[in-house]
Amino acid sequence: MDSPHDLVVIGGGVGGLVTASVAGQLGLDVVLIEREPALGGDCLHSGCVPSKTLIRSAGVAHTAREAGRFGVDATVGDVDLTRVMARVHEVIAHIQHHDDPDRFRGYGVDVRFGEAHFVDSHTVAVKGEWVRGRRFVIATGSKPAIPPIPGIETIPYLTNETVFKAQTLPERLAVVGGGAIGIELAQAFSRLGSRVTVIEAGERILPKDDPMLTEALQAHLQSEGITIHTATPVTGARPGASARTAMLELGETGETLEVDEVLIAAGRQPNISALDPETAGLDLNANGTLQVDARLRTSQRHIYACGDCVGPFPFTHMAEYQAGIIISNAIFRLPRKVDYRAVPWVTYTDPELAHVGMTGAEAERAGIEHELAVFPVADVDRAIAEGCTVGELRLRIAKGRIIGASLLAPHAGELIHELALAVTERIPLRKLASMVHAYPTLAQITKRAAGAHYSPQLFSARTRWLVKWINRLLP
Numbered sequence: 001m002d003s004p005h006d007l008v009v010i011g012g013g014v015g016g017l018v019t020a021s022v023a024g025q026l027g028l029d030v031v032l033i034e035r036e037p038a039l040g041g042d043c044l045h046s047g048c049v050p051s052k053t054l055i056r057s058a059g060v061a062h063t064a065r066e067a068g069r070f071g072v073d074a075t076v077g078d079v080d081l082t083r084v085m086a087r088v089h090e091v092i093a094h095i096q097h098h099d100d101p102d103r104f105r106g107y108g109v110d111v112r113f114g115e116a117h118f119v120d121s122h123t124v125a126v127k128g129e130w131v132r133g134r135r136f137v138i139a140t141g142s143k144p145a146i147p148p149i150p151g152i153e154t155i156p157y158l159t160n161e162t163v164f165k166a167q168t169l170p171e172r173l174a175v176v177g178g179g180a181i182g183i184e185l186a187q188a189f190s191r192l193g194s195r196v197t198v199i200e201a202g203e204r205i206l207p208k209d210d211p212m213l214t215e216a217l218q219a220h221l222q223s224e225g226i227t228i229h230t231a232t233p234v235t236g237a238r239p240g241a242s243a244r245t246a247m248l249e250l251g252e253t254g255e256t257l258e259v260d261e262v263l264i265a266a267g268r269q270p271n272i273s274a275l276d277p278e279t280a281g282l283d284l285n286a287n288g289t290l291q292v293d294a295r296l297r298t299s300q301r302h303i304y305a306c307g308d309c310v311g312p313f314p315f316t317h318m319a320e321y322q323a324g325i326i327i328s329n330a331i332f333r334l335p336r337k338v339d340y341r342a343v344p345w346v347t348y349t350d351p352e353l354a355h356v357g358m359t360g361a362e363a364e365r366a367g368i369e370h371e372l373a374v375f376p377v378a379d380v381d382r383a384i385a386e387g388c389t390v391g392e393l394r395l396r397i398a399k400g401r402i403i404g405a406s407l408l409a410p411h412a413g414e415l416i417h418e419l420a421l422a423v424t425e426r427i428p429l430r431k432l433a434s435m436v437h438a439y440p441t442l443a444q445i446t447k448r449a450a451g452a453h454y455s456p457q458l459f460s461a462r463t464r465w466l467v468k469w470i471n472r473l474l475p
């Protein structure tokens with residue numbers, strides 16, 4: 001029997017690619033197994049890249065329609081979804097070059113295509129061939145979870161796996177789920193010209209984000225013409241009057257909604273079952289993700305796992321971060337634990353909604369006494385000049401340091417990183433208040449929020465009294 005490989009990586013998305021390429025470049029004997037015909041995973045083919053590219057086209061259409069507001073006349077016709085999607089796929093193809101299998105083979109990685117499943121805890125089978133390994137990394141990602149809506153199987157519906165192949169803009173689109181996928185794509189399709197209805201079972205959209213900011217974002221989306229139902233589960237589905245339409249039953253009331261297309265964005269399900277996890281003795285959590293410890297080892301200590309198949313933050317940057325932890329533990333053999341205290345995330349609506357560190361609810365649960373500093377986007381000069389004044393920055397401050405920040409603002413996804421650094425490095429808030437921020441930038445919101453937090457202290461009766469006396473005493 002062949003000697004086992006040093007490392008077998010299952011899944012050619014971000015988590016798997018980062019681990020395999022580093023291990024290969026460090027001279028380990030690495031096999032990377034991917035079941036799709038191309039590397040890149042969800043993020044490249046049906047996630048971040050296509051969604052952000054679609055959002056860009058939608059933004060262009062929106063800006064053109066709004067041009068009059070900026071003193072510029074523009075006429076906008078109908079959006080040609082075929083051309084929009086052609087650009088989406090051009091962008092995917094462009095980025096795909098980074099994930100060319102030959103690039104990884106150049107790093108010394110043996111790239112194989114086919115679905116892997118465990119035969120025992122040290123062996124996987126791929127297309128009938130056995131691959132043995134001393135250590136494994138599972139990075140198999142996730143797929144859309146389809147909620148058990150009675151009749152859902154009787155209607156055609158889109159998910160993130162099919163929506164970027166659409167060629168005709170639906171006149172009426174129902175989006176089931178008000179999480180990140182649902183909300184980003186709802187605004188994109190609405191701006192491209194669809195009449196969009198979001199149906200969210202929970203009390204509010206984007207439930208992990210700051211409630212004040214999600215409320216403001218919801219109001220903004222509604223002002224753009226999107227209908228949003230919250231606390232409304234979809235309770236039934238059936239074909240509509242014509243072959244292409246669908247009827248959805250909303251809430252307990254039995255109210256119906258007829259649409260031309262339904263997009264299901266109701267959460268994710270980890271890609272685990274195809275691996276035969278029980279054969280390898282792998283334990284699962286109640287939500288189906290793989291159980292891992294703080295060093296990302298599964299219940300079999302030589303099998304590590306990262307990314308969406310593990311959670312708890314199903315983002316590309318977290319798959320990459322976790323891959324780094326695995327590299328430390330499994331390759332350098334330096335024990336390193338995950339630290340989720342300063343995880344940034346962004347929902348790419350316009351304006352964007354970004355967050356890092358503790359939410360208010362988490363701080364309360366942890367019993368951390370904190371103050372809130374709030375600064376409105378409408379008071380930032382650059383935002384006024386840009387004509388985008390919706391949103392605010394909400395800083396949670398404990399003992400002079402930021403423990404969490406939530407921001408609804410144009411380009412919030414770029415602005416959050418200064419705050420992420422402050423949270424990670426425990427930089428005192430007064431340093432952000434005194435740091436020079438170029439004028440007029442949107443980034444001034446951080447300095448202004450910090451400054452506003454200190455201004456009652458600065459202009460207090462006591463300080464005024466002190467200043468008066470210093471100026472009297474000194475020449």
Ligand SMILES: Cc1cc2nc3c(=O)[nH]c(=O)nc-3n(C[C@H](O)[C@H](O)[C@H](O)COP(=O)(O)OP(=O)(O)OC[C@H]3O[C@@H](n4cnc5c(N)ncnc54)[C@H](O)[C@@H]3O)c2cc1C
Binds near residue numbers: 014044046141
């Ligand atoms: C519409 C959408 C938009 C998103 N936008 C963002 C965003 O803006 N920012 C962000 O950070 N995140 C975003 N995400 C989430 C992001 O795509 C995922 O967090 C990320 O792709 C996870 O990476 P991964 O390596 O864990 O898994 P994946 O990228 O899914 O890769 C897993 C790979 O494993 C392969 N595989 C599965 N099972 C097997 C098997 N048995 N054998 C062999 N191969 C297998 C799959 O084919 C896949 O290629 C978005 C997701 C969606 C759906």
Ligand SMILES: NC(=O)c1ccc[n+]([C@@H]2O[C@H](COP(=O)([O-])OP(=O)(O)OC[C@H]3O[C@@H](n4cnc5c(N)ncnc54)[C@H](O)[C@@H]3O)[C@@H](O)[C@H]2O)c1
Binds near residue numbers: 149233346347
């Ligand atoms: N910008 C980003 O970083 C980004 C963008 C898109 C996706 N993602 C990642 O992908 C993950 C999955 O996204 P998602 O939006 O599918 O999941 P999600 O879990 O974030 O949201 C799903 C929503 O659907 C609702 N829902 C579930 N069943 C329902 C039903 N029957 N009727 C009505 N509503 C229902 C849930 O209450 C929930 O609010 C996210 O958690 C995120 O990590 C990230």
